[in-house]
Amino acid sequence: MRTQLRSDTPLLEFWEATRLSADDARYPDQAEPAAGTEEAIRAALAGVLVRGCGQRTGTVLAKGGNFVQARTTPSAGALYPFEVLVGVSVGERCVTYLYEVDSGQLNPLASAPPVPLAELVAEAGLADAAPAPVHAVVTLVARPWTAMAKYGRRGYLYTYLDIGHAATNLALAARAAGLEAAIHLRFRRQWLTHALGLAGTCREPQAVVTVTVPGPASAGRAAVEPPTGGDGVLTPVWRDRRQAWLEPPGDPERRNFEALRDISLSYAPTAVVRPGxxxxxxxxxxxxxxxxxxxxxxxxxxxxxxxxxxxxxxxxxxxxxxxxxxxxxxxxxxxxxxxxxxxxxxxxxxxxxxxxxxxxxxxxxxxxxxxxxxxxxxxxxxxxxxxxxxxxxxxxxxxxxxxxxxxxxxxxxxxxxxxxxxxxxxxxxxxxxxxxxxxxxxxxxxxxxxxxxxxxxxxxxxxxxxxxxxxxxxxxxxxxxxxxxxxxxxxxxxxxxxxxxxxxxx
Structure with missing residues (x-):
């Protein structure tokens, strides 16, 4: 797997894309980031994301007879009716990125204003059992219309199932990488919806996976390792120059989303509890x-x-x-x-x-x-x-x-x-x-x-x-x-x- 330059300069990115290599070895000028730094956490998190809900080798036949890149989790009709938002610390603030799985990029989400990560965790009710502070918040956001346009009412249940596959696999991938993860379903959805700029987009946060970097490695727990790419997956690249935007809904999608008021947890109070x-x-x-x-x-x-x-x-x-x-x-x-x-x-x-x-x-x-x-x-x-x-x-x-x-x-x-x-x-x-x-x-x-x-x-x-x-x-x-x-x-x-x-x- 090619290792991308960590700089976000477009000219350097172009140069990196033109370089050839006979094997997957890293270029000597690209040293690994120091353990525990924001860059190291990002590198490890990128590996968790791609193995948890990203692309894998091969293609599958999707709706309309088109072939699309296969992923590490299944989805009804290969529709994947959800988006993955990743909140990580950048200096003193938390920036939310949209994981664009098809392009293998993580771009800042334009609709989500920066907020301190500790504030995001506290206000969203993401109580955590881990003694260390949360280092990343991965929000799995359902877009029900993607599934319901094909499967009708039952398509809404498929958003739960598809997101459940992804949340489980993300937690397993984090554990395999030496990180700690907790799956949250009981959080303040309305607060998080507004904090991420999702209001009016016909989307709802259905699950959150918080990721924590544990203390020093001990017996029975692997040290945190950045991805190596040896399993054939394409590790996503963090970018900061180009903002990402969510596709706006049309009138049929708005009417459909409004009809979910009596079913969706987004319109019901939730009692926040600590994970177990x-x-x-x-x-x-x-x-x-x-x-x-x-x-x-x-x-x-x-x-x-x-x-x-x-x-x-x-x-x-x-x-x-x-x-x-x-x-x-x-x-x-x-x-x-x-x-x-x-x-x-x-x-x-x-x-x-x-x-x-x-x-x-x-x-x-x-x-x-x-x-x-x-x-x-x-x-x-x-x-x-x-x-x-x-x-x-x-x-x-x-x-x-x-x-x-x-x-x-x-x-x-x-x-x-x-x-x-x-x-x-x-x-x-x-x-x-x-x-x-x-x-x-x-x-x-x-x-x-x-x-x-x-x-x-x-x-x-x-x-x-x-x-x-x-x-x-x-x-x-x-x-x-x-x-x-x-x-x-x-x-x-x-x-x-x-x-x-x-x-x-x-």
Missing amino acids: QVTSVAEPPVADPSADVALRRSTGGPVAHAALAARRQSAKGFLPAAVSLDQLAGLLDGLDGRLAADFAELAGAGVGVRLVARAVTGIAPGAYAYSVRRHALHPAGGGPVDEEDVLATCQRQDGLRHAGALVLLHTPLRELLREQGRAGLAEVHLHAAAVAQRLCLNAARERVGVTCVGGFDEAYAARLGRLPRDEEVIYLIAVGVADPAARKADRDPVAYSHGRTAAGFI
């Missing part, structure tokens, strides 16, 4: 674990998050072949990993994991409840599962017919909404996305094909998974042997799996 350690998987009630199918633990040793993020990809379809029980065991291993988050007291409201096996060598077809504590599958009933069951569940998406298994992430949603309201809807979707992102990374390690499916028949999926009546499926992940020649039907302008003529707009 949270896991996103709920343990299933099992009376007799003697019937469990024990799963092996991964034995190949840990694989660096950077390598897995760079290899993560969504299968466009599956070949008519079975997956092995060992592959499923590796896929499910480590789902109980904890992250710092400010809704830790809702850990019991995490999602359950139910496996529907169709073609898995080593276990009989049927439904299984996954116990993360015992790392085991508990039979939940059912019998043979055929391709028609998969098609009916996945809204006739033909490329998924050969899926060897379906992973259903479920929760008693109506009870949760009665108790927690809008916050419950947002937080359970982040739980689901956090589990799904770990599944995506594990799939890269196990070399098994997975694809996250947002459009599915919830009632059919619940019956197939033998779920209790009060449990509803939030997210579905199809698992199988990836077919590299498949094309996803949901790349059409109106979502195939949601109906070509009635997407259900608000």
